[in-house]
Amino acid sequence: MRDPEQQLDDFVSEFQAAFARLQICVETACAAEAAWPGRVAAAIRAAFSFAAAHPDDADLLTNRALAAGREGFERYDRMLEHFAEGLRAGRGERPHGRDLPPITDRAMVGGLASLIAQRLGDRATVVQLPALAPEAIQFVLTPYLGAESARELAAGRRS
């Protein structure tokens, strides 16, 4: 049995590697989109597909991190903050974005992480994750763009 310090070191290394893989996947998807709403939609689709294709990585980044005490939570929180920064970037260019409460971006990303994390325990729900992406896109974009535009973007009727 590994000692707790070694377990923590291993967790940190594994977390960083999984986070790097997720970042590459998300940033590659975003690079193809010019406008902020399109980048957000691409990022969400990529993250949900990543979780479906790599459920162990996704589990490590969410459920296992949250079960790892303070150290795990701090890493989980930094990961969410990284993606929240991408949402924050869109505030200035969106009609409703400027006036949103400061917690909105972080809360949105936390909500998405939970949607994914909650489905990782069962193979049947893992494979359904990519199909949930349109709902997640609508959820995230609504405060920034308004309900109608968010629905259209989520349905792929505009970019």
Add this chain to the structure above:
Amino acid sequence: MRDQRRRIHTGVAKAIAGQGYERATVERIIKPAGVSRRTFYEIFPGKDDAFLSVHEETLAELTVRVAAAARATRPWARQVGAAIATALEMAATRPEHALLLVEEPPTGGPRAAYMHDQLVARFAPGLRLGRRYAPGPLPATLEQALLSGLVGVVVARLRAGRAKELAPLATPLAEFVLTPYVGAAEARAGASDI
């Protein structure tokens, strides 16, 4: 016995808030509780039972308080605001107990699934009532995403030892939760009543 049980509950909450569930040993629970190992095992068969006991009690108390706050006002948007303000107040007053509500359970399975079952099942129905105000169809997973997002913001403050910042978050969090149902402008107006 009742007092010792309460002290063990506090010890469980403190140990888990500090170390996480896995590393919160019985030794680490009884120290802040100020009870002997023997007393602990006289009351609980093990750590898992103590955890479940305090978890259930805390969740029940939160549910009762939130329901009472919501019942005391109208319309729906204000009820949501009152519920959020009450939950934040409880979390700020007893941060270790609040953190325990989102900890990994001893029953196995993904932690977030448990959180979903326990918290979302309790509070999603009240939020779902807001769908009647929405201008169009909303995502099926909306309530889970909103509640999880809200919980995440609270937990981040608690983990950082910033419980005092929670009360002022009632207005922005209510606005965050109300926006998908009633739109940004109405959500802002509704949340400002808190």
